[in-house]
Amino acid sequence: MKAVICTRYGGPEVLQLADVPKPHAKKDEILVRIRATAVNSGDVRVRGLQVEGLMKVIMRLVLGVRKPRKPILGTVFSGIVESIGQDVSNFNPCDEVFGMTGFQFGTYAEYIAVKAKGNVLPKPQNATFEEAAALPFGGQTAIYFLEKAKLPAKAHPEVLIYGATGSVGTAAVQLAKYYGAKVTAVCSSSGADLASRLGADRVVTYDTQNFTQLPQQFDLFLDAVGKTKKHSVEHLLKPKGLYLSVAGLDYASENIAQLELLKELFEHHGYDATIDRTYPMQEIVAAHQYVDTGHKKGNVVLQV
Ligand SMILES: NC(=O)c1ccc[n+]([C@@H]2O[C@H](COP(=O)([O-])OP(=O)(O)OC[C@H]3O[C@@H](n4cnc5c(N)ncnc54)[C@H](OP(=O)(O)O)[C@@H]3O)[C@@H](O)[C@H]2O)c1
Structure with a gap:
């Protein structure tokens, strides 16, 4: 072959x-x-x-x-x-x-x-x-990190997805919306339309806006592209808010339930x-x- x-x-x-x-x-x-x-x-x-x-x-x-x-x-x-x-x-x-x-x-x-x-x-x-x-790649990774943050169990969480236009980021935006979150997506201007189309409630473009100056605070800051440092964005977290990054030593593990969820979302919930x-x-x-x-x-x- x-x-x-x-x-x-x-x-x-x-x-x-x-x-x-x-x-x-x-x-x-x-x-x-x-x-x-x-x-x-x-x-x-x-x-x-x-x-x-x-x-x-x-x-x-x-x-x-x-x-x-x-x-x-x-x-x-x-x-x-x-x-x-x-x-x-x-x-x-x-x-x-x-x-x-x-x-x-x-x-x-x-x-x-x-x-x-x-x-x-x-x-x-x-x-x-x-x-x-x-x-599977971005989807299973995003599910792993959002579940690690216990997002499915939270009522109306506020989530910031940094790097919202990569494979992991585009999945994370859609999954966070599915879990009922209010989603702020941070991406470049060239990705702003995509992030909106995927369901982000608010889009902040890192090349024209300083996202670290946002007045809001979040239950979860997920860096889906691994370009931020926790100490420089910690002030954006609520008192019990969580910072997670794909760049750490934590490797997403795959399981069949994640794949089932992606299949379900694609078949019945307009997942892109x-x-x-x-x-x-x-x-x-x-x-x-x-x-x-x-x-x-x-x-x-x-x-x-
Ligand atoms: N820990 C794990 O288990 C795990 C699993 C999968 C992936 N990862 C890691 O996660 C990272 C992302 O993976 P991926 O597959 O989603 O990557 P990807 O699809 O290649 O990411 C590309 C996206 O990142 C955006 N981007 C580039 N520089 C950026 C910046 N400075 N700020 C914000 N966004 C930026 C790009 O948009 P613009 O250029 O328009 O900004 C582009 O849309 C990789 O480093 C990968 O190794 C980790």
């Missing part, structure tokens, strides 16, 4: 299209013919080993010293079940599915074998394969998968170059 392999750590040009063996479904797995995946911030971080200091050493130890031990990057997929293992009862061939492999990677490829009881579900019925592939650009798999280098800019709006999808 065709797949994109990461030949070493470096710029987008280290990614190459190659022929690799097609996987097979083990007895508890399904084999998925991938139709779409996405190029996420996590992928470019791994490809370029884009972390500071000691984290570089830790990442090399975890992922591979000179190049990723798992050479096929990509963590999200949508596609069609081609075959199922002998013990699988929750999927059938031809089912349309979507999911996330996380640190197992492997989705920049024509096929992937995944655990049938893992992070995979029937695709939202009204979603294209591209939309379905765009849902927020696709910025779509590239064919052959243009993986261009897709990574664009995501490397750090300015994508929402998600970048790769058609397989």
Whole structure:
């Protein structure tokens, strides 16, 4: 099968299209013919080993010293079940599915074998394969952090989402609204219309306004892009308010309930998968170059 392999750590040009063996479904797995995946911030971080200091050493130890031990990057997929293992009862061939492999990677490829009881579900019925592939990364991360802040249990919370136009930010705005929050979105002027369209009650543009001078205080300040420091925004929190940032050492863990919520929101609540650009798999280098800019709006999808 065709797949994109990461030949070493470096710029987008280290990614190459190659022929690799097609996987097979083990007895508890399904084999998925991938139709779409996405190029996420996590992928470019791994490809370029884009972390500071000691984290570089830790990442090399975890992922591979000179190049990723798992050479096929990509963590999200949508596609069609081609075959199922002998013990699988929750999927059938031809089912349309979507999911996330996380640190197992492997989705920049024509096929992937995944655990049938893992992070995979029937695709939202009204979603294209591209939309379905765009849902899990930012969506599951945003749910993780909003649940960590116990947002679903709070009555009419006031929430500030900083970096509201990335993959995590666009999901966080929509999820916070779903949980009943009043949402202030902070983004650049080029993202203001998008943040409003996604439901933000108030949009503050960091390139023309000083958001640190806002008169309001918040129950939650979520930095969805990892560009703020707690001490410089603490005064924006209510006495029991919470500051969370995606840039800390806290890594979002995925579970099936998060994926179920995203499916439900997409099918019945007008959730927007927020696709910025779509590239064919052959243009993986261009897709990574664009995501490397750090300015994508929402998600970048790769058609397989
Ligand atoms: N901890 C975890 O488990 C976890 C999980 C997933 C992601 N992350 C991290 O979360 C971060 C965001 O991920 P992502 O996938 O959402 O990234 P992304 O989609 O690449 O973020 C790009 C967005 O950030 C905005 N942005 C860039 N600079 C900004 C600034 N100074 N202030 C406000 N917004 C800015 C950009 O808009 P403008 O250029 O128009 O401002 C763009 O819309 C990444 O660092 C990623 O590694 C952490």
